[in-house]
């Protein structure tokens with residue numbers, strides 16, 4: 001008991017101890033040094049424009065409660081400077097307010113300025129207007145680019161300085177980043193790569209922020225810039241800092257992976273993340289950033305090529321900011337366990353020793369009292385028993401036990417004692433009433449209606465300047481073919497292509513993140529006389545990665561019409577262009593724009609391709625996050641009260657046959673209580689009457705713990721410290737299942753409870769050969785009607801041992817209402 005208390009105290013001392021004012025942040029081979037103190041830091045990425053200012057405080061609070069010390073964000077140049085010299089730092093773009101919110105909650109901040117950031121953000125964060133600067137080559141030793149880059153980076157740095165936000169001024173920013181993963185592309189720039197890189201480092205350091213700069217995936221980052229690792233397994237893959245005076249920093253620890261349309265979701269387990277973070281720290285890592293801690297939403301047209309609108313929904317805080325369990329809780333316990341090791345980690349002598357063929361100990365020994373050890377079992381299949389300093393430890397497969405005193409296992413990365421959550425969707429309003437919908441057909445432009453003309457096929461991005469996803473290519477011709485059958489054959493390197501002949505849709509084709517857009521080849525019927533061909537080229541976000549982004553091309557590149565005996569090539573022909581859609585130009589998704597046009601009753605047109613739909617809906621009562629279920633739709637974009645909630649693409653199915661994303665986040669702050677204007681641009685033949693307004697919440701919690709599974713030494717599960725202490729007093733450090741419903745909900749029923757050897761896990765379970773008949777009654781008594789409950793995994797609690805000699809577990813699944 002006394003020992004736990006000391007640990008507790010140690011933890012409190014480590015995490016509190018507020019920030020002084022005005023010391024420069026420095027570093028040495030061990031870690032960053034803030035206010036003269038070495039720090040082992042946990043950081044998490046939360047990107048300010050991927051949520052709303054109304055969500056920031058709660059997201060940051062949840063990150064803090066999860067044991068983070070630092071919030072990291074990229075800086076989004078194209079959001080802040082949409083036109084040269086015209087800056088925007090309002091609303092979701094208010095980076096100063098975001099950093100101040102971090103500061104208000106007593107956390108540190110890291111800003112990754114880039115300004116090339118990649119980040120699955122359209123054009124990697126670069127404003128498209130850079131493209132029109134003569135002679136520019138991005139991210140190279142190129143004067144026009146360096147001039148613009150320096151101007152923007154200096155602007156951000158001086159904004160931060162003006163608000164006293166650097167730690168050297170008493171503010172929260174302890175670290176910043178210049179460039180991003182340049183090591184991946186540097187070779188493409190030949191001799192201009194290294195010179196650019198040195199320039200970038202010098203330029204950044206010259207801004208004299210008083211806090212260090214990092215470059216990630218840049219093994220040769222010039223002094224004093226710190227090279228950092230990005231990836232999933234930096235404990236195994238990182239070659240280490242390029243100087244003994246630099247600390248080991250992991251800037252992007254992927255908590256899952258970004259998702260593109262057509263992909264199934266990538267799930268990375270809590271155990272796997274915990275293993276690699278513990279390993280990185282065990283091997284002298286000092287700073288770990290979770291990419292992402294909260295992913296959020298790519299509102300508007302901000303997502304990069306083919307990226308989903310929802311971003312890293314699998315992160316510890318999901319797209320809506322709800323806890324993703326057990327990830328959030330397991331990592332929180334990991335952080336607490338590592339914090340208990342702070343003293344020896346920072347000042348102890350580091351040694352490693354083999355404990356078996358694939359087992360190893362990483363030990364930090366300070367004076368006689370301070371000693372911390374990480375026992376690693378790298379065997380992916382077997383439980384392995386090891387002896388360390390005369391004690392015996394059983395290590396589950398691929399796991400690390402953390403011993404903050406070189407004796408007591410405070411945490412094991414493979415033993416999840418935190419609860420599991422199930423997210424549920426509730427339909428609150430079906431928008432299925434035909435009278436409530438109106439439609440507006442997008443006009444299919446003909447050559448005569450266009451004003452922009454060229455005798456060649458223009459490149460898509462350079463023509464739209466990214467003011468829209470869409471570009472119309474039109475031409476007209478006299479039909480003098482003698483053939484009856486014609487094939488229209490269009491080659492395009494844009495992401496999607498719709499073809500219309502004489503105003504009627506004849507086909508749609510699209511590519512994917514990994515594959516080019518296939519040619520559109522369609523049999524078509526032509527009229528005698530003049531024929532109008534209109535091709536709609538669409539981008540689903542601009543590319544965000546690779547060298548020479550300014551040279552990328554997209555759009556229609558070849559058009560032929562083939563009859564049985566003749567091929568006519570229209571590639572070099574008289575083309576007419578229209579940038580964007582009419583509905584976009586009229587802003588029909590705003591109250592004002594919408595009132596300016598004549599909407600028709602729903603279904604008044606026979607075909608549905610390229611249609612704007614409009615309706616009103618009320619906000620669901622309560623505080624649960626809101627999402628639109630767009631399952632019945634095809635592809636397009638949706639706006640609520642004039643704000644774009646992003647592109648959707650439910651018709652692009654994954655290999656398993658389902659949409660990559662069905663629900664689309666509508667932040668509460670976009671909504672009024674009643675009469676919210678919903679406008680949808682549907683490119684295909686979606687069915688808006690199938691849309692519903694849903695809420696998302698955690699409605700089920702589940703725990704699964706074995707009786708050999710001691711809970712982590714520190715588990716901050718109570719509502720307050722008094723509660724924790726009382727709990728500890730009553731239960732000691734005994735394995736236990738702990739359940740907690742979200743605020744405002746209580747446990748209303750126990751769906752399953754078995755003390756014995758239930759099979760399965762929280763996802764799917766069944767009673768095994770050993771089962772205490774009291775299982776349900778005991779758990780109901782302990783939990784029903786409560787928001788939080790805790791049940792020891794202990795025979796005495798269940799009255800009797802249902803099967804002596806057998807290892808038992810307790811699995812409880814409960815409903816929160």
Ligand SMILES: *[C@@H]1O[C@H](CO)[C@@H](O)[C@H](O)[C@H]1NC(C)=O
Nearest residue numbers: 023024168207208209210211
């Ligand atoms: C802090 O950093 C600034 C800017 O890099 C530098 O000018 C100053 O000398 C540093 N102060 C100390 C005390 O090292």
Ligand SMILES: *[C@@H]1O[C@H](CO)[C@@H](O)[C@H](O)[C@H]1NC(C)=O
Nearest residue numbers: 235236279358360376378379
């Ligand atoms: C564990 O084993 C894998 C596969 O053999 C190896 O790649 C990895 O580096 C090992 N990790 C540790 C921490 O020993």
Ligand SMILES: *[C@@H]1O[C@H](CO)[C@@H](O)[C@H](O)[C@H]1NC(C)=O
Nearest residue numbers: 131132459461462463465550
């Ligand atoms: C892009 O468009 C501009 C006109 O807006 C033109 O001057 C320039 O030559 C074009 N660049 C390329 C690479 O096509």
Ligand SMILES: *[C@@H]1O[C@H](CO)[C@@H](O)[C@H](O)[C@H]1NC(C)=O
Nearest residue numbers: 487489490491519521558562
């Ligand atoms: C369409 O054109 C491409 C060349 O641009 C050619 O390879 C392909 O065979 C053509 N398809 C048809 C059906 O003619």
Ligand SMILES: *[C@@H]1O[C@H](CO)[C@@H](O)[C@H](O)[C@H]1NC(C)=O
Nearest residue numbers: 479480481482526527528529
């Ligand atoms: C088109 O013209 C040809 C001859 O000029 C004629 O045979 C054919 O019937 C016409 N087709 C239509 C649909 O008018």
Ligand SMILES: *[C@@H]1O[C@H](CO)[C@@H](O)[C@H](O)[C@H]1NC(C)=O
Nearest residue numbers: 718719720721722723724726
């Ligand atoms: C802490 O929680 C306990 C039990 O839930 C409650 O009785 C007590 O009033 C709380 N104390 C504070 C300071 O909130």
Ligand SMILES: *[C@@H]1O[C@H](CO)[C@@H](O)[C@H](O)[C@H]1NC(C)=O
Nearest residue numbers: 744745746747785786787817
């Ligand atoms: C949850 O239970 C508490 C008492 O334990 C009660 O005050 C509260 O009203 C309940 N909440 C709900 C939503 O049932």
Ligand SMILES: CC(=O)N[C@H]1CO[C@H](CO)[C@@H](O)[C@@H]1O
Nearest residue numbers: 118119120230252258291545
């Ligand atoms: C090499 C690589 O995959 N890098 C990725 C690291 O993660 C960031 C954010 O997810 C991406 O932008 C990079 O593509």
